Amino acid sequence: MSGRPVFLVTGADLAPQALALLTDYDVVYAGKAPSEDDIVALCRRHDPVAIIVRYSKVGAAAMDAAPSLKVISKHGSGTDTIDKVAAGARGIQVVAAVGANAAAVAEQALALLLVCAKAVVPLNERMHAGHWDKATHKSVELEGRTVGVIGLGAIGQRFAKVADALGMRVLGFDPFAQNLPAYIQRCELEAIWRDADVISLHCPLTADNAELLNARTLAACKPGVIVVNTARGGLIDEAALLAALRSGQVACAGLDSFAVEPMPVPHPFHSEPRLVLSPHIGGVTADAYVKMGVAAARNALAVLDTQVQGKA
Structure with missing residues (x-):
């Protein structure tokens, strides 16, 4: 090591364009x-001034192991x-690359929705097995349907824009969102469950919305609802979702995040x-990797620069 202050990255790499900023x-x-213990050990060894979080968790033990952390x-x-x-x-600031992966994640949400609505996976499997189901299959047409978008930050609003372009009615719930476009109809969660x-x-996953989709709320939804989750797995009670799928209350679900990651094998x-x-992998594209x-x-540099200027 050169003796310069340290950035710790909780991953194996960082985009060259980002590294160019950290010379x-x-x-x-x-x-x-990395495990949490790995991160604590690296903090103790290198005393970083900044941590860029890609994987694993950063808790109090890591912070205490890095007295220079800002x-x-x-x-x-x-x-x-x-x-x-x-x-x-x-006194450690937490900042996020808000919006940097918005296009990538919104596109993944759209892909999961279309795969569910158009039965892409089972039809593909049937075709590869030599079947031709044109006379018996009926897909879901999204035009004229209602989508409930829960969370109207950069990703949610981008997804809502695409849904509107498909001719869908867009209901949105987010108590913190301001200045929503006209095509998003703000409503309460009960209206989303109902309509x-x-x-x-x-x-985001918070203590207040953990398992937001659970046995009670799924039962309140329209029969045959499609569920898409590209946010956090903890937003869904996975056992309740599985039961709703098996009963037909949920017609199909497209999931990109899970309560435990990586998903244990076997899993229900x-x-x-x-x-x-x-x-x-919703946010994992070559473009988003660079942007994030x-x-x-x-x-991180903006926080460090501000603190240096404050001491000057």
């Missing part, structure tokens, strides 16, 4: 799948893997044909 710092990588910067928009209460108590043909989750979801699964890395680096 005044040493960059230390935690590896592809900022924790999320490589993405969701900060639920960072103990923000502990950070605040220690939505599709529910798409785009909100593996045997449910009306589930379309992807391994939390650059934003994470810039956000």
Whole structure:
């Protein structure tokens, strides 16, 4: 090490465009799948001034192991893997690359919705097995249907815009969103449960909304609803969703995030044909990788620069 202050990246890499911004710092990588203990050990060894969070969690123990730590910067928009209460108590700022992966995640949500509505996976499997189901199959037409978008940040609003372009009626719930476009009809959750043909989750995971979709709320939904989740797995009671799929209350679900990641093997979801699964890759595109890395680096540097100026 050069003796320069350290940026710790809780992953194995960072986009070259982001690294180009950090030439005044040493960059230390935690590896592809670091544990919380790994991060604590690296903090103790290198005493970073900043942590860029890609994988795993950063809690109080890591913060206490790095007395020089000033900022924790999320490589993405969701900060639920960072103990923000502990950070605040220690004067450590938490920042996020809000909007950097909005296009990628909204596109993944759209892909999951279309795969569910058009039965892409089972039809593909049937075709490969030599079947021709044109006379018996009926897909769901999305034009004229109602989609309930829960969470109206950069990703939720981008998804809502695409849904509107498809001719869907868009209901939106987000108590914090301001200045919504005219095509989003703001409403309460009860209206979404009652009226939505599709529910798409785009909100952060908090103590207040954990298992937002559960046995009670799923029972309140329209029979045959489609569920899409590209946000956080903890927003859904997975056992309740599985039961709703098996009963037909939920027609199909497209999921890109899960309560436990990586998903354990075996998992009850593996045997449910009306589930379309992807391994939390909604924000993983070549473009988003660069956007998130650059934003994470810039956000951290802005905090450090502000603190330096404050001491001048």
